[in-house]
Structures are given as C-alpha cells and as structure tokens.
Amino acid sequence: MGVGNRAPLPGEFALIRKYFAPLAAGFSGALDLEDDACTYAVPAGHELVLTADALVEGRHYLGTDPADLIARKMLRVNLSDLAAKGAKPVGYLMTTALGPDIDEDWIAKFAAGLAADQREYGLALMGGDTVATPGPTTLSVTALGIVPTGRALRRRGARPGDRLFVSGTIGDGILGLKVLRAELLELGSNHRDALADRYHLPQPRVQLGAALLAGGAVTAAMDVSDGLVADAGHIADASHCGLIIHADRVPLSPAAQEALAEDLDLLPVLLSGGDDYELLFTAGAGFTAPGSGTPVAEIGAVVSGSGVKVLDRDGVEIPLTVGGWQHF
Numbered sequence: 609m610g611v612g613n614r615a616p617l618p619g620e621f622a623l624i625r626k627y628f629a630p631l632a633a634g635f636s637g638a639l640d641l642e643d644d645a646c647t648y649a650v651p652a653g654h655e656l657v658l659t660a661d662a663l664v665e666g667r668h669y670l671g672t673d674p675a676d677l678i679a680r681k682m683l684r685v686n687l688s689d690l691a692a693k694g695a696k697p698v699g700y701l702m703t704t705a706l707g708p709d710i711d712e713d714w715i716a717k718f719a720a721g722l723a724a725d726q727r728e729y730g731l732a733l734m735g736g737d738t739v740a741t742p743g744p745t746t747l748s749v750t751a752l753g754i755v756p757t758g759r760a761l762r763r764r765g766a767r768p769g770d771r772l773f774v775s776g777t778i779g780d781g782i783l784g785l786k787v788l789r790a791e792l793l794e795l796g797s798n799h800r801d802a803l804a805d806r807y808h809l810p811q812p813r814v815q816l817g818a819a820l821l822a823g824g825a826v827t828a829a830m831d832v833s834d835g836l837v838a839d840a841g842h843i844a845d846a847s848h849c850g851l852i853i854h855a856d857r858v859p860l861s862p863a864a865q866e867a868l869a870e871d872l873d874l875l876p877v878l879l880s881g882g883d884d885y886e887l888l889f890t891a892g893a894g895f896t897a898p899g900s901g902t903p904v905a906e907i908g909a910v911v912s913g914s915g916v917k918v919l920d921r922d923g924v925e926i927p928l929t930v931g932g933w934q935h936f
C-alpha cells in the first residue's frame with residue numbers, strides 16, 4: 609500500500625486502527641475490528657435485511673468530490689435500499705479498494721464523513737476489508753437492517769387500481785452532476801449549488817420507508833437509483849402489471865423547475881437520469897401519506913398489462929428512448 613504520487617498511507621493495520629476501529633467502537637459485535645468477522649444477534653421477532661452497493665470513482669462519483677461526501681454518499685445509497693424495504697438500519701460492512709492517489713488526509717475526511725452519517729442514521733461500522741488497487745478507487749458497502757419478520761416491503765404486489773407515489777423530488781441528482789460538469793451555466797448559483805448538493809448527498813428516505821411498512825397499505829415499493837421510468841419498470845415487471853406516470857405530476861425542486869423552464873429538452877433527463885434515491889411505491893385506495901416529514905406525491909396509477917407509459921398533461925404518451933442508467 610501507499611506506493612502512489614503522494615505521501616504514503618500508514619500501513620494497512622495502522623489505518624484500520626486509527627480511522628476505522630473508532631467507527632466500530634459503539635457496536636459490540638464488531639469486536640473492535642480485532643477478529644476475523646463480526647457477530648450480530650437479530651432481535652426476537654425480526655429478520656435481517658441485507659443490501660450491497662459499490663461506488664466507483666469516475667462512474668458513481670467524481671475524483672474531485674470531497675472525501676467526506678463520497679463516504680456519506682456511499683452509506684446513503686445503501687441506506688436508500690434499506691428504506692425501500694422499510695428496514696431500520698443497524699450497521700454496515702465496508703470494503704475500500706484505494707487507488708494510488710489516496711492519501712491520509714483523504715482517509716481522515718472519509719472517516720469523518722462516515723462518523724457524521726453513522727450519527728445521523730444510527731448505525732455502526734461492523735467490519736470490512738482494506739485493499740489497494742492500481743485502478744480507480746472502488747468502495748463497497750453491505751448494509752444491514754431489520755424488519756419485523758415477514759413484513760419487508762417488496763417490489764411485487766402492485767395491483768391494477770392502486771395509485772403510484774414518489775417521495776421528495778426527482779431529477780436533482782442528475783442535474784447536479786451536470787452542474788459539476790460545468791453544464792447548466794445559465795442557472796442561478798443558488799440553484800446550481802442546491803443541485804450539486806443533491807448529487808453529492810442523497811437523502812435516503814429511511815423514516816418514510818419505516819412508516820410505509822408500519823402503515824400496511826403499501827403494495828409495492830423500491831428506491832429510485834437508475835431513473836424514475838426504468839425503476840418504475842422494475843415494479844411493473846415484478847408485479848406483472850402496467851404503470852402510468854403523469855409527467856406533470858412528478859415533483860420537481862425549484863432548481864429543476866427553473867432548469868426545465870429554460871430547456872424543455874431536459875424532461876427526459878429528469879425522468880430517467882437517476883441518482884434520485886427517492887422511494888417509489890404503490891398503494892391501495894385507503895392509503896394516506898404520512899403527514900409529517902418527507903413529502904409524497906401521487907404521480908400515476910397501476911393498470912393491467914405491462915410496462916411503463918409516461919403521459920403529458922393532455923394524456924398523450926411521451927416517447928422515451930432510455931428509461932434509466934444501465935452499467936452495460
């Protein structure tokens with residue numbers, strides 16, 4: 609390790625002791641990161657929810673992004689998958705494959721970002737692996753959460769007649785990436801900052817997910833990572849039904865509204881760009897959105913058939929060539 613362009617990192621084990629062990633201190637099963645593996649006793653009446661997502665420099669984040677924000681995004685994209693199941697976060701395993709340009713200052717900031725979000729979301733580091741790579745830095749988290757046994761929200765279960773909802777706002781993450789790539793220069797700097805912030809720091813809807821599970825009226829749920837339309841397609845496929853999305857009902861932030869007002873061609877980008885980390889879900893007639901916290905918008909309906917149709921305000925289908933991000 610540490611053979612790079614900058615000051616070498618402390619040795620592998622010194623790095624784990626100094627920066628990662630403190631993040632595991634509050635979690636007894638992490639065994640102070642001294643052992644070969646960690647343990648966790650699942651509370652009675654609950655089952656584990658496990659999810660893994662990787663982040664690759666240049667693919668999921670920019671090499672110039674601040675290390676604390678990269679760390680927080682890494683945790684938050686995984687927390688978003690826990691939210692999609694209605695799970696309460698418990699802890700996470702983390703694998704860091706560090707590229708040659710990573711120095712100790714970067715690690716210190718990265719660990720500080722993790723500490724901040726561990727406090728914010730109530731979870732702890734449980735273990736992981738630290739390796740070097742000649743390629744781009746690659747980070748992976750496996751997050752653990754719990755749900756009452758048998759109650760995890762599913763992508764299957766939507767029924768014709770259900771309504772379709774999404775949390776928060778859609779399209780900010782991908783517009784934020786455009787801002788960081790010095791596009792959208794015509795937008796005011798406050799809007800540009802707000803969008804960049806949404807790209808750097810997703811807001812996983814953990815409390816909303818738990819409330820949706822507790823409420824009992826949600827028939828299918830997932831989080832939006834690849835793009836609203838593509839991800840809606842996953843609910844449609846899993847549930848063996850069709851989905852209608854009314855484009856004009858999709859909630860947009862003030863910054864995204866302003867960007868769209870200046871360039872109508874951005875609509876497909878908003879609907880399919882991804883990096884949203886909002887919850888998309890269906891519910892029967894009796895559903896009412898939890899009153900406080902994250903806003904929820906009704907954007908469409910479940911119909912018989914298959915696939916996703918996006919309609920404009922006149923009910924005319926908007927053709928979309930790409931519904932969302934795919935790695936290959």
Ligand SMILES: Nc1ncnc2c1ncn2[C@@H]1O[C@H](COP(=O)(O)OP(=O)(O)O)[C@@H](O)[C@H]1O
Nearest residue numbers: 658659660661685688689692830831832833834
């Ligand atoms: N390499 C893999 N090995 C096992 N399961 C995988 C792998 N890649 C993806 N999956 C599974 O495929 C499903 C879809 O993955 P993905 O689209 O990444 O979900 P999400 O967008 O919620 O992260 C998930 O259940 C995920 O666990």
Ligand SMILES: Cc1ncc(C[n+]2csc(CCOP(=O)(O)OP(=O)(O)O)c2C)c(N)n1
Nearest residue numbers: 661666667668669670833834881882883933
């Ligand atoms: C530098 C950079 N380029 C492009 C993107 C856009 N992008 C990359 S991956 C992705 C989809 C989500 O990532 P994925 O690995 O598919 O996560 P998952 O769906 O498994 O949660 C998006 C929108 C980005 N976030 N950063």
Ligand SMILES: [Mg+2]
Nearest residue numbers: 660661662833
């Ligand atoms: Mg994934």
Ligand SMILES: [Mg+2]
Nearest residue numbers: 689692831833
């Ligand atoms: Mg997901």
Ligand SMILES: [Mg+2]
Nearest residue numbers: 833834933934
């Ligand atoms: Mg994906």
